[in-house]
Amino acid sequence: MKKVISRIYMAIIFVFLYAPIVILVLFSFNDSDTKSRAVWSGFSLRWYQKLFSNGELLNALRNTLIIAVVAAIAATVLGTVAAIGINSMKKWPKRFVMSVGNLPMVNPEIVTGISLLLLFVFGARLLHVELGIFSVILAHITFCLPYVILSVMPKLRQMDNSLFEAAQDLGCTPIHSFFKVVFPEILPGIITGAVMAFTLSIDDFVISYFTSGTTQTLPVYIYSMTRKRVSPEINALSTLLFGTILVLLLVINFSKKRSNDVKEKEEAR
Amino acid sequence: MKKILSLFLSSLLLVSCFALSASAEQEEPLEAEDTGITINVYNWGEYISDGSDGTMNVNQEFTKRTGIHVNYTTFDTNESLYSKLVSGGASYDVIFPSDYMVARMIEEGMLQKLDFSNIPNYKYIDEDYRDLAYDPQNEYSVPYTWGVVGIFYNKNYVKEAPTSWDVLWDDQYQGKILMFDNPRDAFGIAQKRLGYSFNSTDMAEWQEAAELLKEQKPLVQAYVMDQIFDKMEIGEAWLAPYYAGDAAVLVEENDSIGFSIPTEEGTNFFVDAMCIPADAQHKAEAEAYINFLCDPEIAAANMEYVGYSTPESAAKELMDEEITSNPIYYPSQEIIDNSEVFLTLPSEINEKVDKLWIEVKMGSSGSTATLIVVLLGFLLLYIVIVITKTIKRKRMNRY
Numbered sequence: 280m281k282k283v284i285s286r287i288y289m290a291i292i293f294v295f296l297y298a299p300i301v302i303l304v305l306f307s308f309n310d311s312d313t314k315s316r317a318v319w320s321g322f323s324l325r326w327y328q329k330l331f332s333n334g335e336l337l338n339a340l341r342n343t344l345i346i347a348v349v350a351a352i353a354a355t356v357l358g359t360v361a362a363i364g365i366n367s368m369k370k371w372p373k374r375f376v377m378s379v380g381n382l383p384m385v386n387p388e389i390v391t392g393i394s395l396l397l398l399f400v401f402g403a404r405l406l407h408v409e410l411g412i413f414s415v416i417l418a419h420i421t422f423c424l425p426y427v428i429l430s431v432m433p434k435l436r437q438m439d440n441s442l443f444e445a446a447q448d449l450g451c452t453p454i455h456s457f458f459k460v461v462f463p464e465i466l467p468g469i470i471t472g473a474v475m476a477f478t479l480s481i482d483d484f485v486i487s488y489f490t491s492g493t494t495q496t497l498p499v500y501i502y503s504m505t506r507k508r509v510s511p512e513i514n515a516l517s518t519l520l521f522g523t524i525l526v527l528l529l530v531i532n533f534s535k536k537r538s539n540d541v542k543e544k545e546e547a548r
Numbered sequence: 549m550k551k552i553l554s555l556f557l558s559s560l561l562l563v564s565c566f567a568l569s570a571s572a573e574q575e576e577p578l579e580a581e582d583t584g585i586t587i588n589v590y591n592w593g594e595y596i597s598d599g600s601d602g603t604m605n606v607n608q609e610f611t612k613r614t615g616i617h618v619n620y621t622t623f624d625t626n627e628s629l630y631s632k633l634v635s636g637g638a639s640y641d642v643i644f645p646s647d648y649m650v651a652r653m654i655e656e657g658m659l660q661k662l663d664f665s666n667i668p669n670y671k672y673i674d675e676d677y678r679d680l681a682y683d684p685q686n687e688y689s690v691p692y693t694w695g696v697v698g699i700f701y702n703k704n705y706v707k708e709a710p711t712s713w714d715v716l717w718d719d720q721y722q723g724k725i726l727m728f729d730n731p732r733d734a735f736g737i738a739q740k741r742l743g744y745s746f747n748s749t750d751m752a753e754w755q756e757a758a759e760l761l762k763e764q765k766p767l768v769q770a771y772v773m774d775q776i777f778d779k780m781e782i783g784e785a786w787l788a789p790y791y792a793g794d795a796a797v798l799v800e801e802n803d804s805i806g807f808s809i810p811t812e813e814g815t816n817f818f819v820d821a822m823c824i825p826a827d828a829q830h831k832a833e834a835e836a837y838i839n840f841l842c843d844p845e846i847a848a849a850n851m852e853y854v855g856y857s858t859p860e861s862a863a864k865e866l867m868d869e870e871i872t873s874n875p876i877y878y879p880s881q882e883i884i885d886n887s888e889v890f891l892t893l894p895s896e897i898n899e900k901v902d903k904l905w906i907e908v909k910m911g912s913s914g915s916t917a918t919l920i921v922v923l924l925g926f927l928l929l930y931i932v933i934v935i936t937k938t939i940k941r942k943r944m945n946r947y
Contacts, residue, residue: 503593
């Protein structure tokens, strides 16, 4: 009995989580002249075809991807370095820096967005430049940083510091021993941080909206369609993005499991 | 682990390359000399013919003919256009505000006077759409589209085409009525029903309209904008006021949906116009762009894509007869004469209207107060729990 109930519960949770995505994918194949998202009228790939001939949309997508990649890489590098620095601090300074660093995470996005806008407008006026893709990238690095730090920190804490010292005892320079010993240990944390920064950046609307000047990111573009009607091209695009991420996750999990199996075998020997 | 990282990065690279190459498209050779100038255009979403389904790609055509490049971006409401301009950090060359926003921007000195010698195609704009109340001397704006507000209804449930806004207060349609999710349009309907002007400066009239909207609230299924398409299509809602220009998709593809303009009280007549902000950096090029959009051939292509009505008779002649003779898109002169344009409201009225609108949607300020009290209660509970836990832990540690 208990099992049945728990199964049903599971099923309901999965329906809640995935029903919207299933509907979205389904209607990306809808053969409708009215851009309908509610009435099914046959299968077609027209929205995919349209998607790739829509210059504005692809332009917005390109901006979004450039911003996400650059911001994720920059935030990951900065965040990892910062985490290492924070980790070697004493207890109280460490606490202080961590809580200050986490502030942007609990800060409402709209506050972050507006304050960054004010700062950028001020800076842009001083330097006689305009807001654009560069200011969005800066803003995204800012709000991605704490997430990277948070995902790298636990790995650093888990690591035995004597490994690092041992490497130096055996003749490594500090930099060398970092890349030989510390880096491989904390790599999973870094990857998690990078992926998180990437998805957060792609996803962000509020902060990009305020800081983007005359460039446009994908979420802002989609939002501007709401007076007339959000086109199923967006469904098609979301399906492609969802599919890519799904495949990526499957591959990552699969290869993780394989490497774990290999490790276990080696240990068994 | 390295493998995963490289996999991740390479797939990223792949995706971005793909997007880059796709958006680079095959650019046609320019007919005019490349000026190297890029103008920033800020328009409503999906409000220009973009080249899909064999239509004309207007922006590309413009670049081809003039050698001026276009950075085309989009917004969703007049208010977000306004806030973007006010906040600084973005300088646009051509913007497309609606009537009342044009008036407000003129008042606040945010627009430049146009040099009409650079816009010879202005001659195609019909007399009826010049010198409208929002820009009386027609110095700052050139109309791009216009339309009226009407009611979409489901013929299966609403037997007669509504001729009055009263139908939105009819309790036999309880839970099947949709309303605009913006204050000007929603209040406008209530004001017309009361026989008042949209641009009233008498706070008592606004108050009365707000009371009327509150009275209507139990009948309203939801306050929405573009969701009306889905809700009307599947029959979840039966009555919804919306802009006539969007009628095309709903009425043409769906036999059971009709569109009617309430003639008894009159309706809202709106114009979306092209303007140049005061801080534009390429004024002459912006005027060339406006001129280009006024070209009847281009205007016709845009209107066929967008679905709103054109202020140019010359463009109408180039369009499908079926559209131009359709009273949904081009209502009779009587209806237009009986309708009113939104104008800008004095800022103190604006503020009060915003407050009234929040009251209509959220209920009175009393319920906000209770919400805050409840939240504070939870906060207090949380603090108490944390304190007791700490005390307990300390006690445990003592032993």
